[in-house]
Amino acid sequence: MWGIDLDRSLDISLKRQIYQRLRDQMINGTLKAGASLPSTRELAKTLSVSRNTINEAYDMLIVEGYVETRQGAPSRVARGLILAQAQQSAALQRQKPASVPTFLADFKTGQPDLRQFPRYVWQRISQKSLSEMSMELLGYSGPQGLTQLREEIAAWLMRSKGLAVDARDIYITAGATQALHLVADLLYADHPEILVEDPCNIEMIQTFIQKGYTVTPVPVDAQGLQTDALSMDHRGPIYVTPSHQFPLGGILPAARRAALIRFARRCGSYVIEDDYDSEFRYYGEPATPLYAMAPDRVIYIGTFSKVLFPALRIGYVLVPRELQSRWSRLRTYTDVQNPPFEQAALAEFLRTRKFDRHIAKMRKLYRERRQALLDALRDFFGEHWRPWGDASGLHLAVEFTGMVFDEAFREQARRARIRTVPLEHHCMRKGRHADKLLLGYGHLEPDEIRLGVQHIQRFIEEYFKEHARIR
Amino acid sequence: MWGIDLDRSLDISLKRQIYQRLRDQMINGTLKAGASLPSTRELAKTLSVSRNTINEAYDMLIVEGYVETRQGAPSRVARGLILAQAQQSAALQRQKPASVPTFLADFKTGQPDLRQFPRYVWQRISQKSLSEMSMELLGYSGPQGLTQLREEIAAWLMRSKGLAVDARDIYITAGATQALHLVADLLYADHPEILVEDPCNIEMIQTFIQKGYTVTPVPVDAQGLQTDALSMDHRGPIYVTPSHQFPLGGILPAARRAALIRFARRCGSYVIEDDYDSEFRYYGEPATPLYAMAPDRVIYIGTFSKVLFPALRIGYVLVPRELQSRWSRLRTYTDVQNPPFEQAALAEFLRTRKFDRHIAKMRKLYRERRQALLDALRDFFGEHWRPWGDASGLHLAVEFTGMVFDEAFREQARRARIRTVPLEHHCMRKGRHADKLLLGYGHLEPDEIRLGVQHIQRFIEEYFKEHARIR
Structure with a gap:
């Protein structure tokens, strides 16, 4: 009825x-x-x-x-209610979640060892921050980020890198990716062309590509950006990784830094300095940020994803003063602000120097892993390889004499349950780095590293034998 | 030396x-x-x-x-090191933080009562979620948001609004602002023109203006968007608030909803449905989302900022399937994902129905406050006013017969420590709503409301007396 x-x-x-x-x-x-x-x-x-x-x-x-x-x-x-119901297109089959294979050797890059994170300490600090948080912070607290966090970051930049920064120049972001996204939005109207290192982290520049920037590559050598190659009629920003070039690993020499700044001044450009992992330098101090040379021209991007854990979603940007009011406005209309909880916990983690202790511990651990990787490469590959770059970070670029690694190699390796990225993947102009692989080691135990290298060695041997046979 | x-x-x-x-x-x-x-x-x-x-x-x-x-x-x-140091421009005086006056009457809009939030319960849940969180979630867990949260939101949409939604169609965002930002980015390439209600929330459409959209107003009456006025040659999205029109308060009638969907189908447009506060309807059930009529054409945006607290930074979007893979890609290159902690806590808050109890409590409280506002208006303004819109939400649009409220009035009121927004502030075409004020009452106790109305009444009397004298 x-x-x-x-x-x-x-x-x-x-x-x-x-x-x-x-x-x-x-x-x-x-x-x-x-x-x-x-x-x-x-x-x-x-x-x-x-x-x-x-x-x-x-x-x-x-x-x-x-x-x-x-x-x-x-x-x-009432009248006028009839509506032909459109079904959601049946052709749009739901994608099955990609099955994640268990890798025999998983050398993915940019992956900190989450097993080492002091979760219990973090929980205790989070709990304390949450219970002590003022009620006002449950409302909107502004696009720049919590004052206490910015002050702790400033203090830490001073004690770890000797960088004198006013906490008022620090802007908290939802990770380095958002920082780049905001920079891309901010500078687009000025001039939608960006100079980037080649090779560079191809994922990180996607935000510029999506936005519609013209991306112009500048070649990189073992020391970093080749400033000789900077063209003279550029406008728009320049994206660099001077503390630890990704992926080749160079520390940009002082003279090139000065040349880059002079170039940026002449062009009226901003330099975007992505400092994604310089905390992990294994012999000696972290390199000094380029920002120290020209705080009016350099937009410095730091992140806690690698040092603590990616899900924290906290990065920070040293924003030149001329851009600050535009930055705040843009962030307000992008997503307003970060949640205050992780910010307060991180501030406390920094204030109590638990952060410094964690970095010191991880630096030691990653150094051992890097050494385990070098040892395993020597043992399994003899003289037919050499490492690139400075002894820092969570990955190593390895050149294998006479080899050619391409996407077909990568895919074949993946099927053999080996994950490693040919360096060419991150190159815009192909052909200069085809003999190199990227090996991320931060998340692996020394035993896993050794076993992984053994698997790679066997796979490479088989692969190129097969390859030669087919040709 | x-x-x-x-x-x-x-x-x-x-x-x-x-x-x-x-x-x-x-x-x-x-x-x-x-x-x-x-x-x-x-x-x-x-x-x-x-x-x-x-x-x-x-x-x-x-x-x-x-x-x-x-x-x-x-x-x-080394050579080439010399660099003229540019000082950060001295002309860029640091802005002093704007002093926040203590208002005698603070009728700001969109402000939930944070004093009522069950902080202790939330802390306990947060702590539990954090300690039980799997290690994988400290890494990257994908742009769509935690599965358990999406499933709990789907269950809640079903039990509160009768809306059948597949959890796989729900995309978590960093609040409604980010949702709009992502939509603006996503649809820009299709056609950079947007139809919006006039008046509408002028802050919320900033993200479209910033992005470079042409914004075309469509008039609104007491029932909501006047679908008769929809022009026939539109492309690009349409932004509406059908459950509780902001700021006038109408619920869009079914026949207009059907007309809007038919129009969108004809134009190949997406309708952006901003459901910013429909949980708080004081007599009867929340209005059914427009999304139910056309899940292939409507992008539904929900938020927890008003229901829980703004600092949570969690919103969600029901994304039509045709847009889902582009959405995921865009979010990945925007800021990757939300942090998992608040997501896990919110999922648990929903699962245990503490969320439903909180809404029920707040609905009762806000209803009393709304009534207190209506009573105070009657007592202090007699017959010279009338309320607009449905009995819901956290603000009231009030028409004062024969008055004209403009930015000068607003500024003068602010100096007299009274915060209220003339409705004209949210109008693109001026002149149609000059006799209306917006009064946000959600964050105020009945006593504060009554006192605030008394202050406003005195101020208005003085202001217009003075105004008449000058003329």
Whole structure:
């Protein structure tokens, strides 16, 4: 009767079920415009529910305009309700979640060892920060980030890198990716062309590509950006990784730094300095940020994803003063601000120097792993390889004499459950680095590293034997 | 000697101080290219530090390329280091933080009562979520958001609004602002023109304006968007608030909803449905989302900022399937993902129905406050006003017969420590709503509301008396 089947086992109220059934009939035309609804008494009896339930369902239909009511007359179906229901396209098959193979050797890059993170300490600090947080911070607290966090970051930049920064020049972001996204938005109107190192982290410059920037590569050698190659008529930003070039690993020499700054001054350009992992230098101090040379020209991007853990989603940017008010405005209309909880916890983690201790511990651990990787490469590859770059970070670029690694190699390796990225993947101009692989070691135990290198060695041997046979 | 003053009270190591002083002299030209550095023995003696400290400082200079070293020869200053130091522009005076006046009457809009939030319960849940979180979630867990949160949101949409949604169609965002930002980025390439309600929330459409969209207003009446006025040759998205029009308060009638969907189908447009506060309907059920009518054409945006607290930074979007893979890609290159901690806590808050209880409590509270506002208006303004819109949300649009409220009024009121926004502030075409004020009441106790209305009444009386005298 009236096409209404009620299901009392559902988590939806009866009034809503009645409302929905009637509504659907009006939209698909079963109940026509002008038709009168049954009296509440009649429908209540038919469905064995209270009249009150029917009244509430009718109220919903009236409020949302499905039914029109006039004093004394029965309620009638409104006009103009019919709507052909489009199904969501059947062709859009839902993608199955990609099955994650268990790798025999997993040398993915940029991956800190999450097993080492002091979770219990972090939990305790998070709990304390949450319970002590002022009520105001549950509201909006502004686009720049919590003051106490910015002050702790400033203090830490001073004690770890000797960098004197005013906490008011620090802007918290939702990780380095968001920082780049904001920079891309901020500078697009000035001039939508960007110079980038080649090779560089191809994922990180996607935000510029998506935004519509023209991306112009500048070659890199073992020391970093080849500033000789900087063209003279550039406008727009320049994206660099001077503390530990990704992926080749060079530290940009002082003279090139000065040349880069002079070039940026001449062009009226901003230099975007991505300092993604310089905390992990294994012999000696972290390199000094380029920012120290020209705080008016350099936009410095730091992140806690590698040092602590990626899910924290906290990065920070040293923003030149000329850009600060535009930055704040842009962030406000992008996503307002970071949540305050992780910010407060991180501030406390820094203040109590637990951060410094964690870095010191991880630096030692990663250094051992790097050494394990070098030892294993020597043992399994003899003289036929050499490492590139400075002894720092979580990955190593390795040149294998005479080899050629391409996407076919990568895919074949993946099928053999070996994950390693040919360096060419990060090159815009192909052909200069085809003999190199990237090996991320930060997340692996020395045993896993050794076993992984053994697997790679066997795979490479087989692969190139097969390759030669086919040719 | 050598221009190096060491300060042993600083939090910077001596080696770094030595490195910095020498570096600065090379950059400003005091130490010239080719000059040889003092021997480590000599400098150690002069500065009364160990030779090892000097060695480490020299290593930093060598690694960063300030100094060149050759077997057997003394270390020399590299060439090309000199850099004119630009000071950050002195003209850029730092802005003083705007002093926040204590308002006598603070009717700001969109402000939930944070005092009512069950902080202790939330803390307990946060702590539990954090301690039970799997290690994998400390890494990257994908742009769509945690599965358990999406499933709980789907269950809640079903039990609260009767909306059947597959959890796989839900995308978590960093609040509704980011949702709009992503939508603006996503649809820009299709056609950079957007239709918006006029009046609408002028802050929320900033992201489209910033992005470069042409914004075309469509008039609104007491029921919401006037679909008769939809022009026939539109492309690009349409931004609406059908459950509770901001700021006038109408619920869009079913026939207009159907007309809007038919229009969007004809134009190949997406409708952006911003459901910013429909949880708080005081008599009857929340209005059904437009999304239910056309899940292939409507991008539904929900938020927890109003229901829980703004600092949570969690919103969600029901994304039509055709847009899902582009959405994921875009989010990945925007800021990767939300942090998992708040997501896990919110999922648990929903699962245990603490969320439903909180909403029920707040709905009762806000209803009382709304009533207190209506009572106070009647007592202080007699017959010379009328409320607009549905009995829901955290603000009321009030028409005061014969008055004209403009930015001058707003500013004068602010000086008298009264915060209220003339509705014209949210209008693109001026003049239609000059007699209306917006009064946000959600964050105020009934006493504060009554006192605030009294202050406003006195101020308005004085202001218009003065105004009339001047004219």
